Every structure is written in structure tokens, then in C-alpha cells.
Amino acid sequence: MNRRRANKRAMAPDAAQPVMPLRWVDGARDVLPLAVGMMPYAAVVGVLMRDAGFEVEFAMLFSVLVFAGASQIAALDLMAAQAPVLVVLLTMLIVNSRFMLYSAAMWQLMADEPAHRRLAGSYLLADQAFVVAVGRKWTGVGSLWPYYLGAGVLPWTCWQLGTMVGALLGDVVPSWMPLGVALPLVMMSIAVNQARSRPALAAAVVAALVAVVARGLPAGGGLLAAIVVGMAAGLATEHWIAHRGRPAQSGAQSGAGA
Amino acid sequence: MTTRWWIVVLVGGAGTLALRSSLWVLLPAARSLPRWLTQALSLLPAAALAALAAPALLAPGGNLDLFGPRAIAGALALAVAVKTRNVLLTLVTGFVATVALERFMA
Numbered sequence: 001m002n003r004r005r006a007n008k009r010a011m012a013p014d015a016a017q018p019v020m021p022l023r024w025v026d027g028a029r030d031v032l033p034l035a036v037g038m039m040p041y042a043a044v045v046g047v048l049m050r051d052a053g054f055e056v057e058f059a060m061l062f063s064v065l066v067f068a069g070a071s072q073i074a075a076l077d078l079m080a081a082q083a084p085v086l087v088v089l090l091t092m093l094i095v096n097s098r099f100m101l102y103s104a105a106m107w108q109l110m111a112d113e114p115a116h117r118r119l120a121g122s123y124l125l126a127d128q129a130f131v132v133a134v135g136r137k138w139t140g141v142g143s144l145w146p147y148y149l150g151a152g153v154l155p156w157t158c159w160q161l162g163t164m165v166g167a168l169l170g171d172v173v174p175s176w177m178p179l180g181v182a183l184p185l186v187m188m189s190i191a192v193n194q195a196r197s198r199p200a201l202a203a204a205v206v207a208a209l210v211a212v213v214a215r216g217l218p219a220g221g222g223l224l225a226a227i228v229v230g231m232a233a234g235l236a237t238e239h240w241i242a243h244r245g246r247p248a249q250s251g252a253q254s255g256a257g258a
Numbered sequence: 259m260t261t262r263w264w265i266v267v268l269v270g271g272a273g274t275l276a277l278r279s280s281l282w283v284l285l286p287a288a289r290s291l292p293r294w295l296t297q298a299l300s301l302l303p304a305a306a307l308a309a310l311a312a313p314a315l316l317a318p319g320g321n322l323d324l325f326g327p328r329a330i331a332g333a334l335a336l337a338v339a340v341k342t343r344n345v346l347l348t349l350v351t352g353f354v355a356t357v358a359l360e361r362f363m364a
Contacts, residue, residue: 033345058259058267065271075266085265092270098306099278105299122279127310131303178356181328182349184314185335189348191307192339199297200304207305208312215313215320223309230305231298238297 021142027150030136034128035155037186038069039162044180045069046166048076059167063160067126071095097224102130109133109144117145124152126159127187135194198241203234327359 042063049059049072066072071092078088102125110118129152136147195201207230214222315332316324323329335352342348 033349037349054259058263062267062271065267066274068274071270071274075270079263079266085262088266089269089273092266093273093277096274096277099274100280101299101302101306103278103280104295105302108296108299119279123275125278127306131307134300134303176357176361178328178353178360180314180318181331181356182353184311185332185349185352186345187307187311188315188332188336188352189339189345191304191311192336192348193343193345194304194307200301203301204304204308208308211309211312212316212322215317222313226309227302227305230309231301234301234305235294235298 022136022144022147024146024150024153027132027136027147027152028154029150031128031132031151031154034132034186034190035158037182038128038155039158041069041180041183042159042162043166045072045076046163046168047170048073048166049163050167050170052076052080054167056164056167060160060164063163066092067123067156067159068092068096068099069159094221094224098227099125101227102127105134106130110148113143113145121145121148121152124149124156126152126155128155131190131194135190199234199238202237203230206230206233327356327363331355331359 045063046059049062054062062072066075074091074095075088078091103122106121106125107118110121113121129148132151133144133148136144136151191204195204207226209226210229211222211226214225216222217225315328316322318326318328331352334355335348338344338351339348
């Protein structure tokens with residue numbers, strides 16, 4: 001069982017402290033701040049759906065089937081502007097295209113799971129579950145599935161509850177409450193925790209800059225550009241660190257960096 | 259509900275699930291990805307989170323506002339995040355600062 005993700009710390013546990021497999025409660029606990037942080041955002045999306053004339057049942061169907069806030073807002077926007085259905089659908093898929101990247105990154109951790117778990121797990125794949133599952137301190141023992149399930153089901157539940165409350169009650173939150181700021185704050189905080197290595201720090205800083213500069217691009221294009229350019233900057237940094245000090249070999253191993 | 263909305267919800271839902279499940283379900287045989295790709299993917303969470311958070315704090319509502327309440331509160335929260343690595347403390351600091359600054363600067 002030579003899992004590539006098992007790092008040295010996990011493989012060499014203290015003899016006195018047996019390594020435990022991660023449980024679903026560990027995943028739920030780790031994702032809790034993100035799940036709570038997304039509830040106000042979910043409520044806002046619910047209010048938007050109510051304003052668009054949705055019955056609660058249809059609003060819930062939308063949230064359950066799509067389960068991706070940014071694309072739901074984009075669809076509401078474009079439908080209100082009478083855009084062609086094809087344009088609405090394409091926009092939704094572009095906004096959600098980061099899930100494809102998440103899927104690729106998560107897939108390595110899930111490769112040993114049976115197909116029905118991979119399908120159920122991919123349905124739960126959102127920003128929150130992804131970040132927690134990839135950033136977890138995996139013990140190297142047992143399957144990651146229970147942990148991922150805990151990290152996936154809790155945000156899903158908060159999202160559905162939040163949109164339902166918004167769709168049922170409308171605007172119940174006092175206007176001075178800056179609800180929209182909660183989720184970016186939590187995301188920033190977790191980004192800081194993720195950016196422990198220099199390549200990851202470079203990726204985060206560059207992605208943030210590009211996202212701000214390119215924010216005006218349509219259909220979430222700025223977000224995707226920021227993620228891709230940020231990852232490229234991280235790779236370049238990694239390459240630069242690896243080849244600093246041994247310039248004679250830089251040509252031979254450059255395949256890994258570019 | 260209109261037919262237009264039914265199409266958007268059903269097809270949009272199916273398409274989003276397809277994106278989410280793309281590499282898990284469609285490529286179960288591709289056991290080993292190239293090294294540069296696994297490296298790139300390990301950088302993905304940091305890049306994605308920063309890209310999601312930065313515009314919301316520095317350009318709320320779409321217009322750049324580097325000295326606005328959210329940017330200042332975000333900078334404070336960033337300092338707390340770097341210093342403590344505590345998500346909840348970061349959230350509370352940033353939230354309270356936003357409330358205070360939005361009242362004060364209005």
C-alpha cells in the first residue's frame with residue numbers, strides 16, 4: 001500500500017501514539033467553519049430565487065440538482081435578462097469548470113474507492129469539501145472515504161437549508177449585516193493555511209492578483225484564468241527552487257517544471 | 259415553472275455533475291498522472307481559494323475599492339490568519355471590522 005500521498009510524518013508514527021483512520025466526524029469538524037460561512041450566501045441565493053418567482057419546491061430542485069451557488073446566481077441573472085437558454089447553460093458550465101480541476105485533484109485520493117462511491121462523492125464535490133479533503137492531515141491509514149463524506153455532506157446540508165430559508169422567508173436579515181463578507185474571509189483564512197510552502201504561496205498571491213485584475217471577464221472567466229495562472233506561477237516557483245544551485249542539470253530535468 | 263427554467267435546471271444540473279465526476283468516473287484506468295500535473299493539482303486549493311476570496315474583498319460589487327471597508331477589514335483578517343492560523347478568529351475579526359468600518363466610513 002504505497003499511497004503516493006502518504007508523507008514521511010504519517011508513515012513514521014510515534015510508537016506510543018497509534019495512527020487512527022480518519023472518521024466522518026473529523027471531516028465534518030474540519031469543514032464546519034466553511035459550511036457555516038456558506039449559509040448566509042445560500043440564503044441570499046434563496047432570496048434571489050424567490051424574487052425570480054420560484055416556488056419553494058422548484059428552488060429546492062434547482063439547489064439540489066446544481067448545488068453550485070455562483071452558477072445558480074449567473075443563471076438567475078441571465079434568465080432575468082432573457083438570454084438564450086444555450087447561453088445560460090454554457091455560462092453555468094464555465095462558471096463550474098473549476099470542479100473539473102477539483103475532480104482531477106481529488107481523483108488520486110479516491111482511485112481505490114468503488115465506482116458508486118466515486119459517483120456519490122463527485123456529486124458532493126464543492127469548494128468546501130475539496131479544500132478540506134485535499135488539505136487534511138491524512139494519517140495514511142484506512143480509506144479517506146468516511147472523512148470525505150463528512151466534509152461533503154455537511155456543506156451540502158447547509159447549502160440546502162440556507163437556500164430553503166431564503167426562498168421561504170425572503171429578506172429577513174437586517175441590511176447592516178455584511179453577510180457577503182463571511183465566505184471570502186473563511187476562504188482567505190484557509191488559503192493562508194494552504195500556502196505553507198513557497199510554491200503554494202506564489203500560487204495564492206498570483207491567483208488573487210489575476211482574479212482581481214480579470215474580475216470583469218464574463219462567465220467566471222476571470223476566476224478560471226486566475227486559478228490556472230496561479231498554478232503556473234506555483235509550478236514555476238517549484239521549478240526555480242528545485243534547480244537553484246545546480247544549473248548544470250537544469251536542462252535534463254526541466255520536463256517536470258514547465 | 260417555464261420550460262426554459264426546466265431545461266436550465268435539468269441540463270445545468272446534469273452538466274455540473276458531469277464536470278464534477280469527469281476524472282473520477284471517465285478515466286478510472288489512468289492510474290498515474292504525470293508529475294507536473296500532480297504538482298500543479300497540489301497547488302490548486304491555495305490558488306482557487308485566493309482567487310475566490312480576493313475580488314470579494316478588494317472589489318465588492320465589481321469596482322476596485324482598495325481602501326474600502328471590506329479591503330481594510332480583509333487586511334486585518336489576513337494579519338490574524340497569518341499570525342494565528344485560526345479560521346474562526348479570522349472570520350470574527352474580519353466580520354466585526356467590516357460592520358464597524360461600514361458604519362464609520364459611510
